[in-house]
Amino acid sequence: MSQDILINWSPQETRVAVVEQGAVQEVHLERTLERGLVGNIYLGKVSRVLPGMQSAFIDIGLDRAAFLHVADLMPNIQAKHASPRTSAADGAAPVLAPNPVLPIEKQIFEGQALMVQVLKDPIGTKGARLTAQISIAGRLLVFLPQDNHIGVSQKIPPAQREALRQRVLRIAATTDGSATGGFILRTNAEDASDEELTEDVAYLRKTWLRIKEAASRQPPATLLHEDLNLMQRVLRDLVGAQTQSIRIDSREQHALLTAFAAEYMPDTVAKLQHYSGERPIFDLYNIDEEIARALSRRVDLKSGGYLVIDQTEALTTVDVNTGGFVGARNFDDTVFRTNLEAAQAIARQLRLRNLGGIIIVDFIDMVRDDHREAVLTEFRKQLARDRVKTMIGGFSQLGLVEMTRKRTRESLAHVLSEPCDACAGKGTVKTARSVCYDILREILREARAFSPREFRVVASPKVVELFLDEERQHLAGLSDFIGKPISLQSENTMTQEQYDIVLL
Structure with a gap:
């Protein structure tokens, strides 16, 4: 399968995209201040x-x-x-001596x-x-x-x-x-x-x-x-007979890369091209949009189905859903076609997102054994194109496919993003009402230990608004119970879960 390699260079960051048949398959990033250490x-x-x-x-x-x-x-x-190797008795296969x-x-x-x-x-x-x-x-x-x-x-x-x-x-x-x-x-x-x-x-x-x-x-x-920089590693590791062109948008880096290739990899010199178009080089294949999609949980399939990818510390899970795909004949055929398309998309997403470690894939349940075997064969075929070592098992008793992919560098999501300050990586935050009740319990706890003149609640605007509207009766009831006034102060810089109780 023919491929093109696009290199977007800037003083602070080098980005490389591997494109096959018009679709982005891999994205590699290297930042000047955050160079990887593998190989050093x-x-x-x-x-x-x-x-x-x-x-x-x-x-x-x-x-x-x-x-x-x-x-x-x-x-x-x-x-x-x-x-x-030790000799085995009775014609058994030889085994490795420990x-x-x-x-x-x-x-x-x-x-x-x-x-x-x-x-x-x-x-x-x-x-x-x-x-x-x-x-x-x-x-x-x-x-x-x-x-x-x-x-x-x-x-x-x-x-x-x-x-x-x-x-x-x-x-x-x-x-x-x-x-x-x-x-x-x-x-x-x-x-x-x-x-x-x-x-x-x-x-x-x-x-x-x-x-x-x-x-x-x-x-x-x-x-x-120190190992080679990203552009040099591209020539060493990614370029092969299937590579049609290597385009780079910096004239200076093109000259340096050409000199490097002429000395160490002369066969690649003819494939190096300086891109001088007016459009940014990554716009040629909408690569920035692909990177943005690679940071989301949901991946839409052409048929109308979709994947949900969740990356955690221990493992990565991929859930396949039919979504809006209703099929043309029967339910079994609809599930089979969705899983076949998902097998191709999952293999591509693993490469694009650089996901590693333990990966659990939950295909839609299939009744027929030949359908399950066909999906597994297609999945293995797509994973065989991966440059990174992968190991895959069959369907487990729970209908899950377990696999591993060698992890040497951070995933694309970990390189480009960080945990949200509001949810600390959980993906969810407490509702405003839950925070209100946390505050009421905290005031009661403080009132039993201290006897201030007044309690002042400093919280996010949404929480304060709820106290002034639907929860005003509960706030007034607590104020009467502890015999102290409770005032409210809205703080725009606070997240929904943050609050402070000031003793005045």
Whole structure:
């Protein structure tokens, strides 16, 4: 499927949209003051080891300490790769022999300097997730300097993997026979020449030597290597044979990106274009409107049905509804067609909103097994287009589809918005009447503890208006009961749930 990539650049923010067949599939944002940390390599300092959690907190110079689990330490990663297969009795399939995991307190200690790489950005109240296995991504290969493993992308057909593995092994040994380290062949290297692979190997090893040299002279909590900026990552990760054009609306950035592409990714130079139209580049496909819709809970389907997407700390839920779609034949057919369209729309929304973690999809209940299987097949087909790793199960006993999508960066909603001051992220606020009754109970509580001359209620205009109208009898009754006058003061700056009781 052909795609176009649009890049909107400004000094404070870079925005990238991936468009396929006229529809926006992905949106990526990077702000100058809020650059992501994924891929960055630091010389960290172990600030605390937690044997009970088999993890450690590492100081890498951020406001919050980063998190390192025992499974992400190199001895355990190497043991996992080297797991020997045991022979099984009675013709049973061979199984992996378990490798003992060395406790974290026996591998690292507080105050130790440790080279680490960021796996996940800080999200919410959680610090960054780290790994001790360093990987450096190139145009064609990913370099694993501490490992001798040679891997090939799972997206390359199995019949070609062994031949490609042997090519990389031979080129890596030819480039520098004394150098160690492993490589993973990326998907876009399937048709690469030996010369291109050799250049990538040399570049990655040179980068690693620079990182090691910096680690030997820099103090702990220092950044040793920063990943490419968003525009450069677009060329490295998003551009493929299906990419028709890469348009950027800044002449200066177009020149810089062209120079970068000419050195590292010459095949992409011909696809780079400077956009000089009068209309903003994102207006070409109404991308700003798509971003605005991606921040709402409801997503309308072309048939008249709709999705409701709720993102919480623990998981994301997607509810499918028929809405105004009444179908043409019968109810089962109406439900089936709505679910098929929803499967396509959900996969697109996951990419567009960059939703990750646990995702629960509640399709409309289907009676026929063949309908359920067809919807699940279509959903898996659409998810297969996702660059991010996804795992999906079948329908549960409750008729729900459970899946996970790897989360490395904040979702689009978390980047562009923040919790409402009025509802603190709940999505609802107390009614004015509920607040009135809270105030009456609070005055009664205060009257039992104190004996002021007067109580003054400072609240939002809507609450004060209700006290002056429908609730005036209850307010007067409380005033008589406590034997103190109660006055009202309207405050426009207060939200509906906010109030203050002043003792005069």
